[in-house]
Amino acid sequence: MLLQLQNVVAGYLKTVDVLQGLSLQVEEAEIVCLIGPNGAGKSTVLRTISGLLTPSKGSVVFDGQDISGVRPDLVLQHGVAHVPQGHSSFPEMSLLENLLMGAYTVSDKALVNRRLEAVYELFPWFRDRAKQRAGNLSGGQQKLLEIGRALMLEPRMMLLDEPSLGLDPKKSHTVFDTISRLRDETGITVLMVEQNARSGLGISDRGYVLELGRERLERSASELLDDPRVAQLYLGGGIDDTLQA
Amino acid sequence: MSRVGTFLKQYWMFVALGFLLVYPLIWRAPYYHVLGFNTLIVATAATGWNILGGYTGYKSLGHSTFFGINAYLVAITANELGWNPLWSAPLLALGVTVVALVLGWIMARAKGSAFVIATIAMLLIFRLLALNVKSVTGGAPGLSQPLAPWSPEYSRMPFYYYMLFWLVIALLVSAYIRRSRFGLGLLAIRDDEGKANMVGVNTTLSKVLAFGVSAYFIALGGGIWSYAQTHIAPIFAFSILNDVDTVLATMLGGLGTLWGPVLGAFILIPGSDYILFNFGASQFHLAVFGVLMVVIILFLPRGILPSLRDRLAARRETSSAFTGASTMEDLSDSQPRGEVPGREAPAP
Amino acid sequence: MLIQVAVIGLLTGGVYAVMVSGLTLIFGVMKIINIAHAAFMVLSAYLAYWLFSGLGIDPILSMIGIVPLFFFIGKVTQRRVLSPVGDDPGLLVLLTFALAITLEGVLGSISGSTFRTVRTGYTSSIIPVELSSDLTLRLPVVRLTGFVASFVVLGVLWLILNRSGLGRAIRATIQNAEAAQLVGVNIARVRSTTFGIGLASVAIGGALFSLIFSFNGSSHLDWISKMLAIIVLGGLGSLPGALIAALILGVAEAVSAVTMTSYISPIVFYLILFLTLVFRPQGLMGAKVREG
Numbered sequence: 001m002l003l004q005l006q007n008v009v010a011g012y013l014k015t016v017d018v019l020q021g022l023s024l025q026v027e028e029a030e031i032v033c034l035i036g037p038n039g040a041g042k043s044t045v046l047r048t049i050s051g052l053l054t055p056s057k058g059s060v061v062f063d064g065q066d067i068s069g070v071r072p073d074l075v076l077q078h079g080v081a082h083v084p085q086g087h088s089s090f091p092e093m094s095l096l097e098n099l100l101m102g103a104y105t106v107s108d109k110a111l112v113n114r115r116l117e118a119v120y121e122l123f124p125w126f127r128d129r130a131k132q133r134a135g136n137l138s139g140g141q142q143k144l145l146e147i148g149r150a151l152m153l154e155p156r157m158m159l160l161d162e163p164s165l166g167l168d169p170k171k172s173h174t175v176f177d178t179i180s181r182l183r184d185e186t187g188i189t190v191l192m193v194e195q196n197a198r199s200g201l202g203i204s205d206r207g208y209v210l211e212l213g214r215e216r217l218e219r220s221a222s223e224l225l226d227d228p229r230v231a232q233l234y235l236g237g238g239i240d241d242t243l244q245a
Numbered sequence: 246m247s248r249v250g251t252f253l254k255q256y257w258m259f260v261a262l263g264f265l266l267v268y269p270l271i272w273r274a275p276y277y278h279v280l281g282f283n284t285l286i287v288a289t290a291a292t293g294w295n296i297l298g299g300y301t302g303y304k305s306l307g308h309s310t311f312f313g314i315n316a317y318l319v320a321i322t323a324n325e326l327g328w329n330p331l332w333s334a335p336l337l338a339l340g341v342t343v344v345a346l347v348l349g350w351i352m353a354r355a356k357g358s359a360f361v362i363a364t365i366a367m368l369l370i371f372r373l374l375a376l377n378v379k380s381v382t383g384g385a386p387g388l389s390q391p392l393a394p395w396s397p398e399y400s401r402m403p404f405y406y407y408m409l410f411w412l413v414i415a416l417l418v419s420a421y422i423r424r425s426r427f428g429l430g431l432l433a434i435r436d437d438e439g440k441a442n443m444v445g446v447n448t449t450l451s452k453v454l455a456f457g458v459s460a461y462f463i464a465l466g467g468g469i470w471s472y473a474q475t476h477i478a479p480i481f482a483f484s485i486l487n488d489v490d491t492v493l494a495t496m497l498g499g500l501g502t503l504w505g506p507v508l509g510a511f512i513l514i515p516g517s518d519y520i521l522f523n524f525g526a527s528q529f530h531l532a533v534f535g536v537l538m539v540v541i542i543l544f545l546p547r548g549i550l551p552s553l554r555d556r557l558a559a560r561r562e563t564s565s566a567f568t569g570a571s572t573m574e575d576l577s578d579s580q581p582r583g584e585v586p587g588r589e590a591p592a593p
Numbered sequence: 594m595l596i597q598v599a600v601i602g603l604l605t606g607g608v609y610a611v612m613v614s615g616l617t618l619i620f621g622v623m624k625i626i627n628i629a630h631a632a633f634m635v636l637s638a639y640l641a642y643w644l645f646s647g648l649g650i651d652p653i654l655s656m657i658g659i660v661p662l663f664f665f666i667g668k669v670t671q672r673r674v675l676s677p678v679g680d681d682p683g684l685l686v687l688l689t690f691a692l693a694i695t696l697e698g699v700l701g702s703i704s705g706s707t708f709r710t711v712r713t714g715y716t717s718s719i720i721p722v723e724l725s726s727d728l729t730l731r732l733p734v735v736r737l738t739g740f741v742a743s744f745v746v747l748g749v750l751w752l753i754l755n756r757s758g759l760g761r762a763i764r765a766t767i768q769n770a771e772a773a774q775l776v777g778v779n780i781a782r783v784r785s786t787t788f789g790i791g792l793a794s795v796a797i798g799g800a801l802f803s804l805i806f807s808f809n810g811s812s813h814l815d816w817i818s819k820m821l822a823i824i825v826l827g828g829l830g831s832l833p834g835a836l837i838a839a840l841i842l843g844v845a846e847a848v849s850a851v852t853m854t855s856y857i858s859p860i861v862f863y864l865i866l867f868l869t870l871v872f873r874p875q876g877l878m879g880a881k882v883r884e885g
């Protein structure tokens with residue numbers, strides 16, 4: 001087991017707990033997808049893992065070490081990278097500078113360059129646009145840049161918060177494809193939040209349904225896709241269906 | 246318990262009012278009347294300010310602009326037209342409110358710190374005008390106006406009662422707003438302006454109205470202060486320290502509560518008077534105020550009343566567990582509610 | 594004549610740029626308007642004054658001690674006073690305002706309301722610069738010193754921001770604080786360090802200020818409004834914008850002082866500040882839009 005959350009209670013205000021005793025686990029090299037309604041606390045789970053929030057109860061254990069309440073820059077050192085919801089590139093910096101910021105905590109220049117090459121290999125178009133201002137990239141390109149930036153740390157695990165948010169079906173398809181390919185090629189572990197439940201579960205091994213700050217259901221991704229309750233609540237129709245086609 | 250509690254609450258309200266009614270008769274020295282009057286002005290101003298700063302969350306540091314404008318209007322109309330300030334002050338304050346509505350409408354676009362600085366700039370502009378448009382304002386030396394007709398023996402007593410009357414009115418207005426739909430809209434703006442807008446609150450209109458109502462009670466105090474003072478000068482009429490008193494009183498008592506601003510004023514003004522009296526030097530007084538303000542913001546950011554309320558609530562809290570419903574289970578074997586987990590609009 | 598006035602205004606504008614550089618930087622990183630900025634400047638000016646009148650140390654020299662002291666004060670103030678309050682901009686403005694009146698009260702209690710200024714041996718020295726046979730500029734040494742010093746300070750700030758790891762961390766925090774945290778920037782430290790740098794720069798501003806202007810404990814109120822006007826016009830958070838706005842306002846102020854009724858120019862000043870805040874919070878210089 002690479003990551004284990006046990007009875008985690010966490011929130012933003014002292015008076016309100018968003019996560020109310022949540023438990024979940026992720027195995028090495030797994031892709032796990034969290035789905036659930038708006039405000040269920042999905043992002044909060046990722047923020048608690050990456051150290052942006054400190055749990056008031058419960059524990060977050062990564063690779064056998066308790067990382068609950070550890071500062072984000074130190075969680076990073078453990079090999080957990082978090083790509084948050086929405087835009088998170090540094091818009092005024094160039095694409096290259098953004099990638100280099102990903103290795104902010106690495107002081108070995110040669111190592112940084114090696115990783116840069118590795119990232120360029122994964123995303124060859126980065127090289128051509130290295131000088132471009134990140135704020136001028138399209139939404140999908142920015143998301144890939146953010147993923148690339150996270151890879152500059154060679155993390156063992158990536159936390160992805162709604163990577164397809166705001167992207168059209170074609171672009172989100174590229175993003176999901178990239179995630180799936182990354183796992184197959186590098187064996188990275190992924191914990192992902194997705195509103196676009198069908199595509200999210202489509203590339204996942206397992207999934208959790210989150211509601212009111214607790215896990216309600218834990219199944220293999222295919223079982224969740226077939227579950228009528230899940231279908232009714234989260235699989236909707238429209239865009240998702242066209243994507244599947 | 247709850248019936249006794251409610252009764253006690255109202256009982257204390259009347260005790261407090263009774264006390265304020267007899268206070269000037271018990272403490273007859275002019276000093277006490279001046280102190281009481283000043284406290285009531287700040288209490289009324291703070292009650293008004295709270296409608297904007299507390300309910301709506303827009304903290305102005307320049308509302309004494311309206312205090313100053315009305316102070317001058319009252320003095321000028323008393324001198325030139327012979328108007329009696331006791332009725333001209335509340336009437337002219339309405340005129341000042343119109344000015345405030347216009348300024349508020351302009352400033353409704355500014356948010357956060359931009360709003361606060363804009364209010365300071367507004368105050369400084371009016372102060373410079375008061376200092377420099379000498380033909381109207383008398384410049385830096387200021388203006389005098391006729392003394393009140395009653396014998397100096399009564400000193401500020403009539404002013405005291407007059408201001409007490411207006412404090413009660415301010416509280417009634419504040420309480421009414423708090424309970425109204427309009428007030429709910431203000432609270433919604435404070436919590437999340439964007440969401441308030443989305444659920445149909447006309448945020449601009451609400452903010453502008455709150456701006457105007459709070460200006461009214463501050464302007465009113467300025468008019469009456471002007472009459473009681475008989476001589477007014479720009480540095481006192483348009484002083485950011487007036488805003489400090491107002492804001493500090495509100496925050497001390499409890500930002501966004503009905504009674505907090507009044508409670509705060511009744512602690513702050515006598516307290517600061519005590520400091521002035523014992524330590525003299527107004528500069529030291531300023532330092533004490535500054536430190537007090539820092540301490541309140543750091544350790545009592547919500548003010549006395551909400552903190553007390555929390556204490557009581559914590560004591561009363563029983564083991565009653567939170568009974569949240571789980572939508573997943575609710576929906577699994579019944580028909581779904583209309584609610585489909587929709588996406589928020591994608592970020593632009 | 595007008596050229597002479599404009600050039601002096603330009604030199605003064607350079608000093609303004611140092612005074613406000615920290616203010617705009619602090620806003621960029623923390624979204625805090627530090628109303629106490631001018632009060633800290635006056636504090637630094639007093640320290641320079643006391644060191645000069647007591648020990649005969651020239652303000653330029655006394656910076657060596659005052660600047661690190663202010664850096665430290667800034668770091669501690671941010672850690673212990675500002676950061677516990679959270680991020681309600683209204684509350685933070687009130688808090689820095691409270692710091693400002695505390696400083697004012699303390700300085701006023703210690704030194705009364707008498708205006709002070711540092712009068713060194715070179716205070717009234719003037720360097721004539723002959724532009725042509727009939728146009729000779731007369732440049733006061735203190736303002737020239739201030740102008741040169743301001744470019745040194747701004748140059749150092751620019752180097753820190755664009756050529757150091759700290760600078761990268763600061764820029765990242767300005768652009769997206771959460772993302773900065775997630776790539777390993779310790780933003781709590783970036784914030785306190787930025788506040789320290791901000792106060793260190795205003796300490797230099799204060800030492801220069803003590804040479805050029807006279808001040809007492811209450812002077813900060815006049816100056817903070819001027820500083821705010823500059824950084825708002827330059828675009829909140831933008832250092833180059835602040836420099837340009839400072840130079841423009843320095844010249845505009847000097848020229849308007851000799852061409853207009855004395856009180857009109859400050860009113861125009863505040864009016865511009867007010868209207869900019871309301872209608873163009875991103876500033877007049879066309880800097881990027883930044884949330885206030």
Ligand SMILES: Nc1ncnc2c1ncn2[C@@H]1O[C@H](COP(=O)(O)OP(=O)(O)OP(=O)(O)O)[C@@H](O)[C@H]1O
Pocket residue numbers: 012013018036037038039040041042043044045085195
């Ligand atoms: N910074 C914050 N301060 C206070 N409350 C917050 C904050 N961020 C989120 N919340 C609250 O926490 C709850 C859970 O938020 P969270 O962002 O984890 O939901 P989510 O499941 O990711 O929803 P979404 O699908 O909208 O991203 C919500 O009720 C939200 O209002």
Ligand SMILES: [Mg+2]
Pocket residue numbers: 042043044085161
């Ligand atoms: Mg989310």
